[in-house]
Amino acid sequence: MSLGGIVLLHPVRSLLLALTLLALTPASALADWRRAESQHFVVYSDGSERSLRDYTARLERFHGLLRSRFGGPAQDDLRKLPVYLVDDARALRTAMPHLPEGIAGYYTASENDIFAILIRGRDDDLLLHEYTHHFMANVGQGRLPGWFSEGLAEYYATATVSEAGAASFGLPNPGRQRQLQQGRWLPMDQLLRARGSFDIETETGRGMYYAQSWALTHWLLADQTRARALGVYLNAVGAGRDPAEAWQASFGIAPEALEAQLKAYMRGRLYYSELNIPPVTPEITVSTLPPAWDAVILPLINSRSPRPEEMNGPALLATARANAARFPDDALALVALGRAERSWGDSAAAEAALTRTLELEPANVEGLLLMAEIVEERSALASDDAGTDHERGLAMDLLRRALEAEPTDYRIHADLARLRRGAEDYPTQDDLTTWAMAARYAPQVMSIRGDAAIAMLQAGLFDEAAALLTPIVNDPHGGPGVQRARVLLAQIEQMRAGAGSD
Incomplete structure (x- = not known):
């Protein structure tokens, strides 16, 4: 209920909201947030400037290692990856409340x-694992089987690169080794056929999926003959052959016999690779961010989650309003308020x-x-086509x-x-170019790949x-788009077959 601009809350709801709001508000005094920008990363931290510079340089050296190993475009013209470093689990869960206990980080x-x-x-291995996925997507390696994609990310997650360019990778992963020693292994044909960990039903099984994927990748890359056969196998799977059948054809080993070989390999001495890459001496610019960052950024990250179930809308709205009142001329606080009002409050206040x-x-x-989103939504409410066109033009x-x-x-392109x-x-050539970008x-x-693909299909661009x-x-x-993509690919094959028969 509202009276003269004053919002009156039910006392129980008020208490619950106050408690939730307290959980979203840092208990300590304001910390200094800093921003470090390098060639491929923008790293934010409320820690010391020295640790921020060191971490950013480590990420750049790891990027240099992946570039040396996998080539591809320089990626200097791509959007830099934002990375947020926080002090403890409480701060992490202010931004990502859905994370289970024991998880120390997240990539999305x-x-x-x-x-x-x-x-x-x-x-820190977690980010190196996820950045390997991120990097491989940027160089166009999206056709890898699920186990090898995850195994490769695990293989590089323990890498080290010195300032002089001395790199070590494929180092042992003690956590995965313990899982392999103590856990019940998945059948190897199940591992090979699974599209990803989402195909494994139990949490324990998903942990074994990652451990066995790492072990199998390590075993393959430890031997040049096996590494060459891996290329044959990947080509066969990419061409649509059953992964377990392709394995036996490429390596001459039945999947059911593979487990014993892997276990024997894991009991032996694990070797790792060393490589001297050109020294990476990144240029890093560090700036101190406004005081509002300490109060605003973590709830704002939470409010941008693509999954509504991960957000407490009323609490986030109250936090955004309080922060905007506290920092009335801070752009970040105002953006946070605009997002929260648009999602859970008043559209006029958002605007x-x-x-x-x-x-x-x-x-x-x-x-x-x-x-632009607000203006576009407003266009749907216009009373005539002229009004709709006007609002869309503004957007x-x-x-x-x-x-x-x-x-x-x-x-922006999307x-x-x-x-x-x-x-x-629609779609014109400009539309197709925009989707491609x-x-x-x-x-x-x-989801953006899927939308872009549909536009290409509408234009008859099957390849x-x-x-x-x-x-x-x-x-x-995994995700909801997997099955839809399978259906569309099948339709493309049908359309190609139809075009070939004409």
């Missing part, structure tokens, strides 16, 4: 953002907050994207401003392409559509 790639967040100094954001920072990409102008500010942000979907001439800048976001869809089918993390 969605339409809302691609970023990693982790506890500083804890389980007012974002208008103020763009007055303070005309090129604020988050503000421009959110404002298009906002997105073009965002694109000028950040040309490599995949979200929003521009979606805004055009209602046009009579969105997928190029975010090959890790499967381009299939290239976009194949990594979705092979995505080791």
Whole structure:
């Protein structure tokens, strides 16, 4: 109930909200957040500047190792990966409340953002694992079987690279070794055929999937003959052959006999690889962020989750309002307020907050994207076509401003392409180019690949559509788009067959 602008809350609800709000509010005094920018990363931390610089340099050296091993484009023109370093588990769960206990970090790639967040100094292997996936997607390696994709990420997760360029990789993974020694192994044909860990029913089984994938990858890459046969196997699986049958044909070993060989290998001495790569001496620029960051950033990350069940909307809205009142001229606090009001509060208040954001920072990409979404939604309420066209034109102008500010942000390209979907001439060549750029800048976001593929199909570009869809089918993390991608790929084959018979 509201009285003269004062919101009256039910006392029990008020108490619950206050308790939830307290959980979203840091208990300590404001910490200094810093931003380190290098060639491929933007790292945010509330720790010391020295540790921030060291961590950013380590990520750049790891990128250099992957580039030396797998080649591909330089990736210098891609959007830099944001990484957030926090102090403890409480801070991590302020941003990611759904994470189970014991998890020290998280990487996500969605339409809302691609970023990693982790506890500083804890389980750094997790980010190296996920960055290997991120890197491989950027170089176009989306056709790997699930076990090899995960095994390769585990294989490189323990890598070290010195300032002089001395790299070691394939180092033992004690956690995975313990799992292999103590756990019940999955049948090897199940491992080979699983599209990813999501195909394994139990949590214990999923842990064994990662451990066995690491062991199998390590065994393969430890021997040149096996490594060459691996190339034959990957080509066969990529061509559609059953993974277990392709294994026996490529290696001459039945899947059921493979377990004994792997266990014997794991009981022996594990060797690792060393490589001297060109020294990576990254240029890192560090800046101190405004005081509002300490209160605003972690709840804001939570509010951007693509899954509503991971958010407590009323508490996030109350937090955003309190922070905006505390920091009325801070762009980040105003963006957080705009997002929260749009999702759980008042649309007029959202627009007012974002208008103020763009007055303070005309090129604020988050503000421009959110404002464009509001204007586009408003276009659906217009009373006539002229009104609809006018609002869509305003949304298009906002997105073009965002694109000028950040040309490599995949979200802008995707929003521009979606805004055009209602046009009579859609998809034009410009639309297809826009979708292609969105997928190029975010090959890790499967829903964008799917939308881009549908546009290509509408234009009759079967090969381009299939290239976009194949990594979705092979995505080791699964998701709702996998089955849809399979259906579309089958339709493409039918259309190709029909075109060939004409």
